[in-house]
Amino acid sequence: MKFCRIFFLLLLACGLALPLRAETVTKVAAVVNDQIITTHQLEKAVASYTETDAGGRTLSAAERARVRGEVLSKLIEQSLVQQKIDELGLKVGDEELEKAIEDVQNQNQLTRDQLITALEAQGMSFADYKANLAKQILRFKLIGREVQSKVEVTSQDVRDYFRDHIDDYREEPYMRISRITFPVPAGATREQRRQLQARAEQARERLQAGASLDAVLSGLADEGLAEGGDMGVFKEGELTPVFDRAIRDLRQGETSNVVQGPNGALYVFKVDVREPGSIRQFDAVKGEIEKILLEQNREQRFHEWAKGLRKEAYIDIRI
Numbered sequence: 001m002k003f004c005r006i007f008f009l010l011l012l013a014c015g016l017a018l019p020l021r022a023e024t025v026t027k028v029a030a031v032v033n034d035q036i037i038t039t040h041q042l043e044k045a046v047a048s049y050t051e052t053d054a055g056g057r058t059l060s061a062a063e064r065a066r067v068r069g070e071v072l073s074k075l076i077e078q079s080l081v082q083q084k085i086d087e088l089g090l091k092v093g094d095e096e097l098e099k100a101i102e103d104v105q106n107q108n109q110l111t112r113d114q115l116i117t118a119l120e121a122q123g124m125s126f127a128d129y130k131a132n133l134a135k136q137i138l139r140f141k142l143i144g145r146e147v148q149s150k151v152e153v154t155s156q157d158v159r160d161y162f163r164d165h166i167d168d169y170r171e172e173p174y175m176r177i178s179r180i181t182f183p184v185p186a187g188a189t190r191e192q193r194r195q196l197q198a199r200a201e202q203a204r205e206r207l208q209a210g211a212s213l214d215a216v217l218s219g220l221a222d223e224g225l226a227e228g229g230d231m232g233v234f235k236e237g238e239l240t241p242v243f244d245r246a247i248r249d250l251r252q253g254e255t256s257n258v259v260q261g262p263n264g265a266l267y268v269f270k271v272d273v274r275e276p277g278s279i280r281q282f283d284a285v286k287g288e289i290e291k292i293l294l295e296q297n298r299e300q301r302f303h304e305w306a307k308g309l310r311k312e313a314y315i316d317i318r319i
Helices: 002-017 039-052 061-088 094-108 112-121 126-146 155-164 190-208 213-222 241-247 282-312
Strands: 028-032 035-038 174-182 227-235 266-275 315-317
Touching (some): 028 039, 035 061, 061 126, 061 282, 094 112, 094 126, 112 126, 155 282, 174 190, 174 213, 190 213, 190 266
Antiparallel strands (some): 028 035, 174 227, 174 266
């Protein structure tokens, strides 16, 4: 290995000694054992970071320097990991890769053509996707070989996570709502509007007194004044803002004031059910939590193992 490294560095030195052409020359950002990371690779990875993690915003000089350092560190780790994969002779067969792609399609309910279209919409070719997926599979194999035996999650770990992240397991609040709608005829006079408002107020008072919405609505529908009934289930914020404000503070069984809707009609709402959002039972979510913790533990152990590779490697950072 030492001879190969010296020979490689000699070749690299000879290469740098060649006359420079007029076009831009890719330089060496780092040497990792017998492999190099070029400035082109580094800048491409930094650009990807800016596009995704930084939301496309322009980085300051200090931020860019920090990001370049972090990205280069990740590229060095990736190089060391790939070298270890090559050393161990880990491979991904065509059938294994195809099975992984089929699993992705099944999980997302996509055909092959739909998957390819979705990838192209994100600016990625199917060939690049397969290459990236193969790298992920190899990385998982390496984790299984080198660190899986050290990964452990106890039942207490699971309970602690559930307690610390309790809001993540709270179901969203929802309401079941009924309504009575009083359409306002086109060209209605001020007096007609006043009379319709009065009938809506009467309906509201009857509901507040305990009458059922169906009973109140039935008489009004017979007169051709109103329509309505059960609206179904809504989460907070799903209704039109004017309606949301009308029922936001109502408790279960309470009735709203008469509200004029965007279409000019008058509305009276009743909150039939208000569920604040119950906590999912621990037994129902402990399997999910265990998977999360196993993945976190696995990644932590893997990065610790990769740091060990770095200590034993020859690394020469040249920027």
